[in-house]
Amino acid sequence: MSSGGGGSSEPSGVKKTSKRPKYSRFTQQELPACKPILTPSWVILTFLVAGVVFIPLGVICLFASQGVVEIVDRYDTDCVPESSRANKVAYIQSEGNKMCNRTITVTKTMKHPIYVYYQLENYYQNHRRYVKSRNDAQLRSPREENDVQTCAPEDNVAGHPIVPCGLVAWSLFNDTYQFSRNSEKLPVNKKDISWKSDRDSKFGKNVYPKNFQSGAPIGGGTLDPKKPLSEQEDLIVWMRTAALPIFRKLYGKIETDLNAGDTIMVLLENNYNTYSFNGEKKLVLSTTSWLGGRNDFLGVAYLTVGSICLFLAVTFSVLYLVKPRQLGDPSYLSWNRSPGG
């Protein structure tokens, strides 16, 4: 819409600043640029490099993984007496002695430290209700102990705040393991199994458990009310919620080498209820490599992709040789294909 027919006012000559755009390579879009295109040599070179890098890496990863000794012992069913196996849930919820003996044979020499994990399956620590049911402020500082707003229903007991509140803490894993070799006890070091940053900053040094597991129902493990949260490493490990429904958590470290053929006796207390949701419980003893625990997936995957790359390099070389480029073949252009287009 125009208002006044525009500015064709006679050239006034007051100031004659030219509207000529300034020339610069930037404004004229002529900046020096690298314009790579996927030429045969580049394509083949890329595949070759990828293959040549990946295959050795895959081998290294695979070696690292193979070097790790891992013993997995599933005990959830075995630790329920035959008589109770029809109703495991009732068994686990009943009072009484739930001790269970397991024997583990070491197949390969394990250098210390040997990490002891418990592995839970079909356990959704990543459920949104569960993940959110905690209060970080309360964990950090005694002044915030009344801050239990996100913790319902594990927030208060008879009007008193629970520390630590929420479902995560409440459902603390409480199976225990004691190891012995040839009736000689193998001490489990439970220090330093959590992330340092958690101990230092997330769990207060002067925050003590209060009213924990005092209301009904009781979820999982209890805590020593005399120890500050920053020293309750089992809790700290538990509170780092797992990403997936199958997860391992560090229980402790055995700081002795185990030799091949050693028989380890495990005296375990089977307290934790995974039976109601058909969750498996496993005890895992594992060493580590630079890559972490045992998992061949990465190494195999590296090898696979590396081989694919090499294969592609060969395929493309052949293709390029056999089928030279159709320069400007018009039949590929859509407008030559469509009739009348």
Added chain:
Amino acid sequence: MAGSGTKRPRRRRRRIHLSKLYTLTCTQSCFKQDHSQIGGPGYSRVVFCNEPDSPDADSSNYSDNYVRTTKYTLTTFLPKSLFEQFRRVANFYFLVTGILSFTPLAPYTASSAIVPLLFVIGATMVKEAVEDWRRKKQDIEVNNRRVKVHRGDGNFDSKEWKTLSVGDIVKVEKNEFFPADLVLLSSSYEDAICYVETMNLDGETNLKVKQGLEVTSSLREDSNFKGFEAFVKCEDPNANLYSFVGTMELQGAKYPLSPQQLLLRDSKLRNTDFIFGAVIFTGHDTKVIQNSTDPTSKRSMIEKKMDKIIYLMFFMVVLMSFIGSAIFGVTTRDDLMRRWYLRPDSSSIFFDPKRAYVAAIYHFLTAAMLYSYFIPVSLYVSIEIVKVLQSIFINQDIHMYYEEADKPALARTSNLNEELGQVDTILSDKTGTLTCNSMEFIKCSVAGTAYGRGVTEVEMAMGRRKGSPLVLQSNEDDVEYSKEPFVEESTVRGFNFRDGRIMNGNWVTEPHADVIQKFFRLLAVCHTVIPEVDEDTEKISYEAESPDEAAFVIAARELGFEFYNRTQTTISVRELDLVTGKRVERLYKVLNVLEFNSTRKRMSVIVEDEDGKLLLLCKGADNVMFERLSKNGREFEEETRDHVNEYADAGLRTLILAYRELEEKDYKVFNERISEAKSSVSDRESLIEEVTEKIEKDLILLGATAVEDKLQNGVPDCIDKLAQAGIKIWVLTGDKMETAINIGFACSLLRQDMKQIIINLETPEIHSLEKTGEKDAIAKASKESVLLQIINGKAQLKYSGGDSNAFALIIDGKSLAYALDDDVKHIFLELAVGCASVICCRSSPKQKALVTRLVKSGNGKTTLAIGDGANDVGMLQEADIGVGISGVEGMQAVMSSDIAIAQFRYLERLLLVHGHWCYRRISTMVCYFFYKNITFGFTLFLYEAYTTFSATPAYNDWFLSLYNVFFSSLPVIALGVFDQDVSARYCLKFPLLYQEGVQNVLFSWRRILGWMFNGFYSAVIIFFLCKSSLEPQAFNHQGKTPGREILGGTMYTCIVWVVNLQMALAISYFTLIQHIVIWGSIIVWYLFITFYGELPAMISTGAYRVFVEALAPSLSYWVVTLFVVVSTLLPYFVYSAVQMRFFPMYHGMIQWLRYEGQCNDPEYCDMVRQRSIRPTTVGFTARLEAKRRSVRRSESI
């Protein structure tokens, strides 16, 4: 009344009663039927002229003269712009999710959802505000222009336009715009006549004559207005430019007012020193503003398609949410006895197993919020930023800067940049767009001899191509041109004639010197031009109604027949006397002027020369002139006809000159009759017509003139390039058919071997019907005739076997009116699309707009309208893209255009380079946007599958919300602003590249879905590779196992790498900027996760020190990243390697050409171009092709 001498020409001129010059024009109005309606509904306006203090004047509360074009005011800005923002579905969706994020439903914290939205909305609002501020500044400039206003006691003060109110008396001086709609009271001429240029309103360049009422014509001094009072009653404000009904009451007597007295805002006073007028309509009541509709905001095809993609994404979000909710509902229902750790017995409604279906419904909302990352929140704002920057590049392009007028290109709206790359049909105005609207006398044919060696733009363009081996040199003239390809510019404007045989007085030695003398004398005498002598330099300039007339007078002057003075009844010419060889002054008495109009197609003057001989001098179009020649006047007819055809083919406007000597008694009879006819009350016009018909006959042919309606520089070249790019060009002009056809030839849109399908209503039946005046019968017959012609045309087209090469459709405005009827228009469109060129002449602004709409909606292709005048406004607004030519004057078209350029030829660069780039950039950008958001969003969904769809986000809240803002936004913006598939040089060298846009290959559903698919599988690969590599074993040497934050961090890192490297793979143009933003984004991610992790745990929550403590020291994090990133990109790499080599798109081919250095081999290039080119139908390339074909044909015979 006649002049009192030659000493004071200016004063004398003022006394001329110019109105008497015009035999045919009725200037005096009389009461008509319409006037009886005054006072009734629709005719209620009452104006008290010159009575500012009258109590009655106050009561009529008319709008002031302030014109506002801004979208917002200070108070409405916030609500209105917010409303605009949230009208976009995507933004509204984000608003809803933002609000919902404050409820417990939210899977993430409210602030992390709101901040990006605020950022995005804020950026858009700032942009709106800046744009509106620019409009405001323009408004201020216009509203503060000054005009002289009567302020009582005969004093006139200079006042701003905006202060004018209805009833004011204003004095407008020469070359000023009228500030409002005025009733003309008086002018510097005695009979209150004035000349008005209405180019801004209707695009017509000839001046219009307006005349005030006789009763007010004496008010020619400022002081006359002391005590002047008048009372006007008239129609209400309306948009009709050509009607006005009113009465003026002056001292008790009533006088009728007609459009003849109305001076419209935005037209310009010309050839008249000053006028006095009374303000009738102000501001938004003026006809021109009433005519201008609010610019409908245009949206590009890509944006419309983008909406569809967004709906598709919504659908996906809903689908995913639905799947999730269903599974969630089922698992939750079963929870009661199972997942005790969730305390299902004591749960809030969101997780309550007893009411699982309610929980599922709530979950649906939560999921919809979580999956909102499928829809890129920053898409709109990024596109807007990109488009603004693209527009800056367009504005800054030095190759589109017009030095002479100091005008760079100006993209007024940035919405349509990419649309520029998809134009299928260009609808072009002619005058001022293709032509410069300056006429140059370039050739003439006198007494059967052709003179003039000037070279037309077309011939130059053809000549330039001579270097090419494809061209056959068959025309002997061509050889001449190639010898002197560039002739130096003529120094006289309007005159480009060079021929030694008749210049510098050499004509006297030519064989037919007497004819030549008569020829140029006729040019010097037969016109309505007014000379103006500069009193200091004695130089004469001419003010003519049309540029052709000026060109003739100038030509006559340059060849020695100098017209220097005009009085009421005489014309004085200095000319060479054949006998004495001296320059003598000759005086011709003008007895009658029978002026030009479109039906007569000729003009004559009857003069008496100094010897008392009566001469009728006549010039006119060939078809009307040849039939009026006398038997003995046809001596040179044959040659002249040949020359005229030749000229017409070269795109020149031709006129035939002829004269006749009148007998005294014949003239007497004529004069009596004509005065009788003029005074007759009924049927005046046809009577006059009849009388003039009788005298304009038995003429003796002198010769023909050829005037070049000068094409703008480079127009044929540009049209040729555009035609090669496969763009169709239609010319819509208000000009008459002959002119339009001439220009068609001039720009190679037409050529001789083309079959012209001409549709008009010039049949005898229609004419005879018109005489009867039965409107219904005429309409019916006309429509039938048009329909028949269209069907015949289609039959011809079909008969030729669909070879559209050879057909041109030319249709005139009258027929067009019928052809655009609802039931005919589709057939018409089919015919038009089948023709290589379409020319619509004599079309009104409305018809232009209608044709544009027809093309736009009829075949669904993108249309671009280009024009310079206000008559093109409708067309510019209707078309998908309106391009205004910012000509020397007149801003109306520019103001309603989307992009303004100074010259037609810049269209080539605008479309082929910027259009192509922008199209490519935006389409790639949008595809990439959805790709990156799907990659990101789908990993969230996949993760959900492992949380029983409980809507736990896989990533930290701030990772989620900043993904679109920090880690993936700049590369895509850089892509949108800087990417080039091929450089400008190659865009222009291979115009066919443009078809990528027209065919929309870069934004086809196939490509869009391809990119989406790329996103989905990237997400799948990333998620499963990360999951399988990391879980459940220990993650580092210390035996720590990964938790949510570690898996999330690793996956996120992989995504950032993948989407940025994908970008690097997809583009083939790396400037420093690309390197900075792509690698920079990745670095920014690492910096962010480091510093964010260092913030207190309260803020960073799960991400607290996660990078420093857990990820970075762990080798597996790096090894997994490397592996996942390479594996994810591998399929795309293979795909693009295969495509680039074996199935390259057109730009790919050009890239190969460039890469292999074959572009310097012209033959090789030509081969590529030829092999992949569609046959071009118009342009001089096509013309050369056609010529070659015909030569070959004749050789074979």
